[in-house]
Amino acid sequence: AQSVSQHNHHVILSEAASLELGCNYSYGGTVNLFWYVQYPGQHLQLLLKYFSGDPLVKGIKGFEAEFIKSKFSFNLRKPSVQWSDTAEYFCAVNAYSGAGSYQLTFGKGTKLSVIP
Amino acid sequence: NAGVTQTPKFQVLKTGQSMTLQCAQDMNHNSMYWYRQDPGMGLRLIYYSASEGTTDKGEVPNGYNVSRLNKREFSLRLESAAPSQTSVYFCASSEALGYNSPLHFGNGTRLTVT
Numbered sequence: 001a002q003s004v005s006q007h008n009h010h011v012i013l014s015e016a017a018s019l020e021l022g023c024n025y026s027y028g029g030t031v032n033l034f035w036y037v038q039y040p041g042q043h044l045q046l047l048l049k050y051f052s053g054d055p056l057v058k059g060i061k062g063f064e065a066e067f068i069k070s071k072f073s074f075n076l077r078k079p080s081v082q083w084s085d086t087a088e089y090f091c092a093v094n095a096y097s098g099a100g101s102y103q104l105t106f107g108k109g110t111k112l113s114v115i116p
Numbered sequence: 117n118a119g120v121t122q123t124p125k126f127q128v129l130k131t132g133q134s135m136t137l138q139c140a141q142d143m144n145h146n147s148m149y150w151y152r153q154d155p156g157m158g159l160r161l162i163y164y165s166a167s168e169g170t171t172d173k174g175e176v177p178n179g180y181n182v183s184r185l186n187k188r189e190f191s192l193r194l195e196s197a198a199p200s201q202t203s204v205y206f207c208a209s210s211e212a213l214g215y216n217s218p219l220h221f222g223n224g225t226r227l228t229v230t
Contacts, residue, residue, distance in 0.1 A: 032216055043206060043221040051216045090158065102213055108158035
């Protein structure tokens with residue numbers, strides 16, 4: 001079965017520090033990859049997505065992610081975090097599972113706390 | 117543009133009671149979903165509807181039923197609530213059940229079963 005692993009449960013950073021959140025998936029076929037963000041008390045919102053083409057994807061609010069197919073990874077990065085980036089981040093993988101079906105799997109999430 | 121609207125926002129039930137969570141989207145999306153979110157578990161798919169008139173089980177369907185009332189609305193019903201169903205429930209929609217369809221989420225329903 002397809003799975004998505006997010007390496008860190010909780011990351012604590014000071015403002016202006018650089019961020020990298022890991023995401024690995026287990027699926028050998030073609031995938032579409034997403035990062036969603038959930039600010040405290042809010043619903044999930046799409047941060048960025050990868051479908052094809054340039055493996056370095058830029059999203060909103062200065063976030064970017066790099067798809068490394070050989071490593072089955074889609075890590076999220078931001079050069080300098082702000083207090084307002086405090087949120088929970090979810091990696092998600094959408095894969096074709098045969099017979100016209102698609103399976104979207106979420107990772108368990110990484111909480112990011114940014115200290116002013 | 118409201119997007120995905122869920123009601124109610126909060127609900128407290130006693131064990132054995134029933135209730136229906138309502139969800140409506142105004143983006144003309146074909147596919148709709150119900151997830152539950154529990155601490156440390158991420159999001160788990162309960163049921164989904166690829167298009168109007170179809171529904172399918174997700175990862176954790178036991179204890180739930182759904183109805184795709186029309187293209188806009190997708191409801192989730194708990195027939196006999198149990199404490200294990202205490203969770204935050206999110207409805208979501210997407211253009212289609214396919215590769216390149218990001219999900220749009222509602223604001224969630226926080227359900228407590230005592």
